[in-house]
Structure formats: structure tokens, C-alpha cells
Amino acid sequence: MPQITCQNLTLGYEGKTVISDLSFAVGTGDYLCIVGENGSGKSTLMKTILGLKAPMSGQVLTGGGLSPTEIGYLPQQTVVQKDFPASVREVVRSGCLNRCGIRPFYSRAEKQMAEENMKKLDIANLARRCYRELSGGQQQRVLLARALCATGKILLLDEPVAGLDPKATADMYELIETLNNGGITIIMISHDINAATKYASHILHLGAAFFFGTKLDYLDRSGGCA
Amino acid sequence: MIAIIDKLVEFFQYEFVQYAMLVGVLISLSSALLGVTLVLKRFSFIGDGLSHVAFGTMAIAGALGLVANLILVLPVTIVCSIFLMKTGQNAKIKGDAALAMLSVGSLGIGYLVMNMFSKSSNLSGDVCATLFGSRSILTLSHSDIWLCIILSVLVASMFILFYHKIFSVTFDEDFTTAIGVRAKTYNLIFAIVIAIVIVLAMRLVGALLVSALVIFPALSAMRVFKSFFSVTVCSVMLAVVCTSLGILASIVAETPVGATIVAVDVACFVVFSLTGFVLRRG
Ligand SMILES: Nc1ncnc2c1ncn2[C@@H]1O[C@H](COP(=O)(O)OP(=O)(O)OP(=O)(O)O)[C@@H](O)[C@H]1O
Ligand SMILES: [Mg+2]
Numbered sequence A: 001m002p003q004i005t006c007q008n009l010t011l012g013y014e015g016k017t018v019i020s021d022l023s024f025a026v027g028t029g030d031y032l033c034i035v036g037e038n039g040s041g042k043s044t045l046m047k048t049i050l051g052l053k054a055p056m057s058g059q060v061l062t063g064g065g066l067s068p069t070e071i072g073y074l075p076q077q078t079v080v081q082k083d084f085p086a087s088v089r090e091v092v093r094s095g096c097l098n099r100c101g102i103r104p105f106y107s108r109a110e111k112q113m114a115e116e117n118m119k120k121l122d123i124a125n126l127a128r129r130c131y132r133e134l135s136g137g138q139q140q141r142v143l144l145a146r147a148l149c150a151t152g153k154i155l156l157l158d159e160p161v162a163g164l165d166p167k168a169t170a171d172m173y174e175l176i177e178t179l180n181n182g183g184i185t186i187i188m189i190s191h192d193i194n195a196a197t198k199y200a201s202h203i204l205h206l207g208a209a210f211f212f213g214t215k216l217d218y219l220d221r222s223g224g225c226a
Numbered sequence B: 001m002i003a004i005i006d007k008l009v010e011f012f013q014y015e016f017v018q019y020a021m022l023v024g025v026l027i028s029l030s031s032a033l034l035g036v037t038l039v040l041k042r043f044s045f046i047g048d049g050l051s052h053v054a055f056g057t058m059a060i061a062g063a064l065g066l067v068a069n070l071i072l073v074l075p076v077t078i079v080c081s082i083f084l085m086k087t088g089q090n091a092k093i094k095g096d097a098a099l100a101m102l103s104v105g106s107l108g109i110g111y112l113v114m115n116m117f118s119k120s121s122n123l124s125g126d127v128c129a130t131l132f133g134s135r136s137i138l139t140l141s142h143s144d145i146w147l148c149i150i151l152s153v154l155v156a157s158m159f160i161l162f163y164h165k166i167f168s169v170t171f172d173e174d175f176t177t178a179i180g181v182r183a184k185t186y187n188l189i190f191a192i193v194i195a196i197v198i199v200l201a202m203r204l205v206g207a208l209l210v211s212a213l214v215i216f217p218a219l220s221a222m223r224v225f226k227s228f229f230s231v232t233v234c235s236v237m238l239a240v241v242c243t244s245l246g247i248l249a250s251i252v253a254e255t256p257v258g259a260t261i262v263a264v265d266v267a268c269f270v271v272f273s274l275t276g277f278v279l280r281r282g
Helices: A042-049 A088-100 A108-120 A136-150 A166-181 A193-199 A215-221 B002-012 B015-040 B046-064 B070-087 B095-117 B123-132 B142-161 B163-171 B173-178 B183-205 B207-224 B228-253 B257-281
Strands: A004-013 A016-026 A031-035 A057-062 A071-074 A154-158 A185-189 A202-205 A211-214
Touching (some): A016 A057, A031 A042, A136 A166, A154 A166, A211 A215, B002 B015, B015 B257, B046 B070, B046 B123, B046 B207, B095 B123, B123 B207, B163 B173, B173 B183, B207 B228, B207 B257
Parallel strands (some): A031 A185, A031 A202, A071 A154
């Protein structure tokens, strides 16, 4: 039973189609990399999977014990965040909100989980720092810790290494791989074909050269010269 | 010095001064709570815009001969508030342009309508009072005071109950929606509450002061503090302190209340900016 199934999705804005008739499925433990040119609809697809945007037709189904609110998300950065007064701990904890329901405050277990995720991502020493004063790589880790608080099952990452230096990029990829080995399904948008073919188990190529399948098929098709 | 204290003591024997103080502090507190989120959502100007909308609608209500003008003013302002919050992100007219249009437009039309239909002999006095607040401390009716108390308690308790959700929705609306929190609903509630607070506060203290009360405490607090919690706590305290000081100063110096409070807020902002600057250097 796949965790996420997209059936005949057609996506677009105000009648302008961006992606048409897209179908694919992501199983538990998969590592799917979405690649494609700028504007090919990668972020749009991710927003649709998250339920932030309604598809023009088709549907997104969740299964395999995954509920639609258990999807962790690492967004492309927005402008508002740049000068927002928020401590790292506050940001990470906000990932627990989907467990709260109408309860107004975090439980002890939820606070504990936030601390553990900060330790896991090596940002425990930054807990009291201001989010906006961190480096890009540190900020990505904070957002990833927040996403981990929201779910232990599946993570959607929109360009997690954009703007990171080579060292931080390598660290980030390794971190994601560790999480994937720990059983978390990964769907990642990336412009880095080399990383995609190195780490992913499946590739979805949007745009003119459409492709969906396993990494090996992808390499075969492109003649092994990725 | 002793003369000043004597003067204050004398004034505080009057019930209406005590009430004015109470109402001023409560309104500042509510506005400051809402202000933190508004400033962070880039809606600093909404206090200004909505109070001008309320002004325009009041003028029209007056021309129509409506005595209980809240029946008209409140719904119109709420609708505008929701509309402005919606235009925030992706719309044909940019959020700030829509706000500026609405603000200036209703100010102009309101003044026009007042001029054409008002039966008052002291028109400019009326306009001035609505925009800048009354010259001296208001004599508030008991119903005004109760309304104000109930409203502030409501705003404060909503803020406390939804504190974590408000933080998350303000920080990252997409993420919050994605993990199943109804961010849209919270935005809607927020738009309604801000409209109500602005309309009621404006009748008591004037449009100028309302917009100042919304932005200044939050902006000052953000100069120095860096977590959402400390900014919130600090701006509430600043709001209360600045408003109290402003009212006291206006009694002593016999200056217009609203304008004096704004001046204190500005001074406070300068002090906090300098402090923030020094802290960053040191
Ligand atoms: N809010 C919007 N309103 C209208 N059109 C949009 C909107 N957002 C994106 N688009 C359009 O949809 C198309 C796909 O955009 P999307 O952001 O999904 O691309 P992307 O693959 O993520 O690109 P990038 O690699 O630059 O992040 C683009 O042509 C873009 O112009
Ligand atoms: Mg994108």
C-alpha cells in the first residue's frame, strides 16, 4: 500500500495548466527526487500533495497508515521569515501543533520531542538563539527539526540545499539519507541531478523530458551519463 | 515637583479620570497583542486603514441619520478587514496599494459626506475629535467602560488560548496548513477581532491613537527582543506603561491626550532602537 498516490493530476493557476495528467505513487521508505527546469511545476506539485492547493483535476490519496496531516514539510523560504523574532526552540516546537488539536499548550511529551529532534539535528546548542540570525544551513536544520516534530513518517523537502555551501550541502544530504534509512519516506525537490541519482531510489522528472521510475531505469534511459 | 504630584492626586480623585486611565490601559493592551502579529504579517498600516474606513462609514451613518451607527460601521469595517487580509498574498491589487486606497478613499469621502450633510455647528471640531481623539480626557459612559473591559478580556483570553497557533500561522502559514491546522479560519477570526477592536477603540481614543497603539509597542519590542514570547510580553508592558505615562503627562501639561500618548510611544521607540543598537554592538 503506497503512502501517497497521485492519480491523473492536472495542476495549474487560473486556467493555465502547468502539469497535466500526472500519475505516480510513493511507497513507505522510498526516496523520491523531483527534478525539472525552473517553472516546470515542482513546487506546485508539492503544494498539491500537502493540500495547500487544489488540483484542477485528479486527486492525491494517502494510505499505508498515513494521515494527510502527518506530512512534514520543509518549504522554500518566504520573505516574512527573514526578520521574524522567533527563537529556534519556538520554531521547532510549532511542528507539534498537529498533535495539539484544540489543546492550547504543548504537553511535556511534545516539548521533549522537540528537544530530541534538536539534538538529532545538532542544533540543541542554538535553542535560545534567534532564528533570523542563523546561517542558511542552520535555518534549514531548524525547519527540518520542526518538520520531524510533525511527523515520523514522510518528509517533503522543497530545495533543501538551495543557498548552502558545498560542506553544508553534503551534510544536509547525509542527514536526509540517515532519516531515510531510519524509515522515513522522503520526497525532495532538487536541481542537483548528481545528488538525485546518488541518493534517491526513485526519480520524477517534470517538464519536456518527463520521467517517473526507479533511479536505475532513469540512468539507463539517459545512457548512464547523468 | 510637589505641585505636579498634587495636581495628579487631585485629578485622580475624579472617577472619570480613573475610568479614562482604565480604558486607556485596556485598549492599549488589546491593540499591542494584536499589533505583534499585524506588524509581523506586514499589516502595520491596517490600524490606520480600518480606522479611516470606520470614520468614513460613521460619516455616512450620520448623514443617513442613524443614531446607533455601530450597526453600520462594524459590519463595513469587518468586511474591509477580511478583504485586506485576503489581498495580503496573491491578488491583482497588491496588499499595500489596496490598503492605501481604502484608507485615503474613505477618509476623503467621509469628510465630504460630513460637510454636505452635517447639521453640527462645529464641524471641524467633530472631525478633529474623531481623527485625533478629544482634546481632554473623555467622560466615558458606564456602558462604554463595560464594553471595553469585556472586549479586552476576550481579546486577551483568545490570544492566550491560541498563542501557539497564532505564532505558527504568522511564522509560516503554509507549513501550519500542511500539518492540519486551519490557518484560514484563524486568519478570518483575526481579521474580525482586529476590526472590532479598532472600531471600538477609535470611538474612545480617536483614529490616530489607534494606529499608533497597534504598531509602536510591537516595533519597539522587536528592536531589543528576539523571541516571539519576549516580544509579546514586552510590547504589552510597553503599551501599558506608555499609555499610563501619556495620560499622566497630558494631565500635567494640559496637552491633548491622544497626541501625548503617541509622543510617549515615539520616545519609547527611540530609546529601544538605541538600546538595540548598543546591544548589537556590545
Ligand atoms: N501563485 C501563482 N500564480 C500563478 N502562477 C503561478 C503561481 N505560482 C507559480 N506559478 C506558475 O506555475 C509554474 C510552476 O511554478 P512552480 O513554482 O511550481 O515551479 P518550480 O518547478 O518549483 O520552479 P523552481 O525550480 O524555480 O522552484 C510557473 O510557470 C509559474 O509561473
Ligand atoms: Mg520551486
